[in-house]
Amino acid sequence: DAEITQSPRHKITETGRQVTLACHQTWNHNNMFWYRQDLGHGLRLIHYSYGVQDTNKGEVSDGYSVSRSNTEDLPLTLESAASSQTSVYFCASSDPTSGALSFGPGTRLTVL
């Protein structure tokens, strides 16, 4: 069955370090997204991509970057981790017909 996987599932890092969260989907979807989920804020869009070599900023993109070198992967990089980036991060891809999102299991990131 097609799926989205994220790794690592849990990560603890220190302020100022570069961190990369991996996202891999086997749906063969062109559209992929990164969201962060925080108590009191719900889900907020960080970056998204409509296909290979395409990336776009979302609502809360400062301090984050993504790259899309193939259809399956959209890694999220925190250039210099900050405590405000402690959160749960979800990757998703969308069905091209309906726009319904399929989510990965999430990565819980703690920045100390």
Place this chain on the structure above:
Amino acid sequence: SQQGEEDPQALSIQEGENATMNCSYKTSINNLQWYRQNSGRGLVHLILIRSNEREKHSGRLRVTLDTSKKSSSLLITASRAADTASYFCATGANSGGGADGLTFGKGTHLIIQP
């Protein structure tokens, strides 16, 4: 900023009862979607309703959409303990899979008491 806003923030009912959650939004939409999130998991898509539809059913789920009031409701009938989860509405401004049009609310936390 969030487009959709769910109401209530939390809901606790007895198993077997019906659960109703509401979602209000501010701008024009192409579609509205409902998702479920179990504790510690990713969101799961439940149902999508397009702006030209008024009601949609899927199993024990019933969704209504009133574009004049910019609101939607999700009804879960004959609730079960396994329905305990957070429920989110998400509004899409674009047709198809356009990401820039999908905005989530903060969710309703539903607890089903056995």
